[in-house]
Amino acid sequence: MPRITIKDLAKRLNINPSTVSRALRNRPDVSAELKEKIKVLAEKLGYKPNYMAINLRSGKSHTIGLIIPEISMFFFPSVIKAIEEEAHNRGYNLLMLHSNDNLDREIENAEICAHAGVDGILVSLTRQSKDIEHFQELAYAGVPIVYFDKVLHNTESHKVVIPGLEVAELAVRQLLQLVKAPKRVCGIFGDSRLSITQERVLGFTQALAQAGMEAEPANICYGLSADDAEKQFLTLWAQKKKPDALFVMSDEILSGVLQAVNRLEIKIPKQLQLVALSDGMLPQLVPFNIPYVETSGYTLGKTASLLLFNLIASMPILPDTHYIETGFVAGRG
Amino acid sequence: MPRITIKDLAKRLNINPSTVSRALRNRPDVSAELKEKIKVLAEKLGYKPNYMAINLRSGKSHTIGLIIPEISMFFFPSVIKAIEEEAHNRGYNLLMLHSNDNLDREIENAEICAHAGVDGILVSLTRQSKDIEHFQELAYAGVPIVYFDKVLHNTESHKVVIPGLEVAELAVRQLLQLVKAPKRVCGIFGDSRLSITQERVLGFTQALAQAGMEAEPANICYGLSADDAEKQFLTLWAQKKKPDALFVMSDEILSGVLQAVNRLEIKIPKQLQLVALSDGMLPQLVPFNIPYVETSGYTLGKTASLLLFNLIASMPILPDTHYIETGFVAGRG
DNA sequence: ACCGATTGCGCAAACGTTTGCTGTTAGTAA
DNA sequence: TTACTAACAGCAAACGTTTGCGCAATCGGT
Secondary structure: OOOOOHHHHHHHHOOOHHHHHHHHOOOOOOOHHHHHHHHHHHHHHOOOOOHHHHHHHHOOOOEEEEEEOOOOOOHHHHHHHHHHHHHHHOOOEEEEEEOOOOHHHHHHHHHHHHHHOOOEEEEOOOOOOOOOHHHHHHHHOOOOEEEEOOOOOOOOOEEEEOOHHHHHHHHHHHHHHHOOOOOOEEEEEOOOOOHHHHHHHHHHHHHHHHOOOOOOHHHEEEOOOHHHHHHHHHHHHHOOOOOOEEEEOOHHHHHHHHHHHHHHOOOOOOOOEEEEEEOOOHHHHOOOOOOEEEOOHHHHHHHHHHHHHHHHOOOOOOOOEEEOOOEEEOOOO | OOOOOHHHHHHHHOOOHHHHHHHHOOOOOOOHHHHHHHHHHHHHHOOOOOHHHHHHHHOOOOEEEEEEOOOOOOHHHHHHHHHHHHHHHOOOEEEEEEOOOOHHHHHHHHHHHHHHOOOEEEEOOOOOOOOOHHHHHHHHOOOOEEEEOOOOOOOOOEEEEOOHHHHHHHHHHHHHHHOOOOOOEEEEEOOOOOHHHHHHHHHHHHHHHHOOOOOOHHHEEEOOOHHHHHHHHHHHHHOOOOOOEEEEOOHHHHHHHHHHHHHHOOOOOOOOEEEEEEOOOHHHHOOOOOOEEEOOHHHHHHHHHHHHHHHHOOOOOOOOEEEOOOEEEOOOO
């Protein structure tokens, strides 16, 4: 069953395709009666416009590209939910591209966006990305790009991020309030190559400094993944002087730490006081209290897509860094 | 900077676009030297094929549509990871469509797939879907469709599912082994409209019957969401005769139950023995043991996409129901 | 030297839609 | 009547790529 096209409609009515097109798009230069006749027939035959043709003709695709470095169960779902909502509300489709934390894949994905003619791009960079040259071609071609979460700060680009320094500082200040005279305050972070990691380490360090303490290198661990974070924690815990206050910079890291905590049957918060940066779900799943600063993936996704659609609508917005709202959550009792 | 096209290359070399096209596609009917010259120039000018034109010409889009009813942090990420992998390996793109558990949205998404000319579709249905008529048009048009997870069994279609009856039965059998003389065995399930729920209820019931017990209606609860499951559990727990053995049919439900368990500080497994169907992550995050039957979203996604790509490759496969492998995980001692 | 096959390339149409231009008709104003 | 305008619809080109067909030129074999 070949699809009904504008040409088919035109043939049946013995008129020109151009007239059919104009009628269906409600152009003023078709008589009302003919318009009506065309629309009725279109409806009857179940005419559906061919987007591929429209895209070719218009050079636009009504699609936005979403490039993410990894699919995590924590951050990713809430981000994509927000983005999908915004895209759907505006009649845009979502092209999902996954870089698998690999720069080559990211470059490939940028090219796919170019080929596919997306109208805009949302990007979270891989840990390997040292520049955004591979997106410049698209930028020159006039495709708006918004970088979110994992960005490069030393670039002139539209960025939406969590205020990492502030949230880490806030979290650690709260941690120090909860543990009056901590013997050892540690932090477990993500990949040290990421700017989001560096910012949070800085926040951690500054908060300690404000309390007159020093953040020794031995107290700062970097875990490349949840499993790695678990190992880092096990190493810490095997040391003579165990930490009694621990900051974890994300849900991903927290999940690794929790696995170790569970296996070793560590009593929280008796033996160890935790504080995290979290989307908020994970702390609710465990039977002890984990205070956290909420870093909402949903808000991040919303903010980034709103910005992108404003850019697509040609709003004159200068490249800048946007920070999302956050807040401390003490948790249950 | 307008993009370089085949026509541009042809003009520069004073040859015909068709020759350029053939050269770039390595057709035999272009001389080796001319081929070389064309390729060199294409490389130099950074020629990138225009997919929109290719799609229009070929009627194919090298894109597969993924329609899912909801974006959950548990099931969704592993499923999409598997699908994305398979799609990427074959050079296909992924169009993400979210039905938000709404039938109208699902119908809309089916239409988007038609307009966009996707080469195949992966669908998980909403709880409202009572038939798959809205996909028939696509099916007639020759677009392969694979239904996964949330499917309608009374339809002739390609389906990939978890063997719900078996896994529920297995899980409950294990539960009855763990609790020697249970006072009250309950099950908390998802939306009763879903076939996956009905199957699992049946498995639950049958396993009890095999043990000479009866599954009273009062012991079977349905939660529409994690929050609802939490309420259902709280209701159960408020009753005079509390359950001492509980089966939960998914991570989603489990997460709701865990929140209640944590708030009420219920001792697991002392006061209550849990057993779940789970992707495997959630049970590792809590400090007590939750045995589970692993129902891997990753495997499901892999199986479904493999089937879809076989169909796209025109393999003659009859519509049938495929069940993925599962297995019991006792968890830590 | 002649015929047949092969090689190498151009021509033009096609995919479905949109739009600037042209042309016809009818209506209005002078 | 003439001239001008507005309303309506057709023509054809365009977006970039692919491909069946045809036509030369070249090649191999007798």
